[in-house]
Amino acid sequence: MFDLVPFGKRKDDAFGMLAKSLQDVFNDDFFAPLKSTTLSFRTDIRESENAYTIEAELPGFKKEDIDIDYNSPYLTIKAVRKEESSEEHQEHQVVRRERRYGEYVRRFYVQDIAEDGIRASLKDGLLTLEVPKKLKTPGRRIQIEDGGDAGRLQ
Numbered sequence: 001m002f003d004l005v006p007f008g009k010r011k012d013d014a015f016g017m018l019a020k021s022l023q024d025v026f027n028d029d030f031f032a033p034l035k036s037t038t039l040s041f042r043t044d045i046r047e048s049e050n051a052y053t054i055e056a057e058l059p060g061f062k063k064e065d066i067d068i069d070y071n072s073p074y075l076t077i078k079a080v081r082k083e084e085s086s087e088e089h090q091e092h093q094v095v096r097r098e099r100r101y102g103e104y105v106r107r108f109y110v111q112d113i114a115e116d117g118i119r120a121s122l123k124d125g126l127l128t129l130e131v132p133k134k135l136k137t138p139g140r141r142i143q144i145e146d147g148g149d150a151g152r153l154q
Contacts, residue, residue, distance in 0.1 A: 039104045041079070052110065052131040059125030066127060068120055073111045075118075075131065079104045 046053040058066065058079050067078045081101050110131065117132040 039102050040106060041104050043106060045108075050133055052113070052129075052133070054108070054127075054129040054131065056106065056127040056129075057125065058104070058122070058127050061122075061125070061127075063122050066122065068118075068129065070113075070115050070118060072115070073109055075108045075110050075113075075129075077106050077108075077127070077129075 042057045044055045046055075054075075054077075056077055061079050061081065065080055065082075067076075067080075069076045069078070080103050112134045114132040114134050117130075119130045121128050
């Protein structure tokens, strides 16, 4: 979020700095489960002349847990982490569990792609999508014919 305090007054405005600090605390990922039931993940997107490459960090996910869907013009990656139930012995009780469970979703707006050519692979928690672009056909120059009186104003 952008600061609303002018650049010159930033150093002098102690109350503004305190308010920003509190805002940063409440924007921290610690509160992410309270903000939304849908979580996100980090991605890198590269573009070449013929394709886009999307790399998504999904550590701990198996390919069965990941769903990739293209419904023009949106490419959606969804990963669902399910809590595994396990029995604990009395001396090995879980005191605190810090793993997140839920649905992780990212949607990308992409146009002019060859949807039949999209390929995905998962290795060491990194999902890689190769999204080929549609081949562009060169434009066609349209010749103007001599039409006699057709183009003349009266």
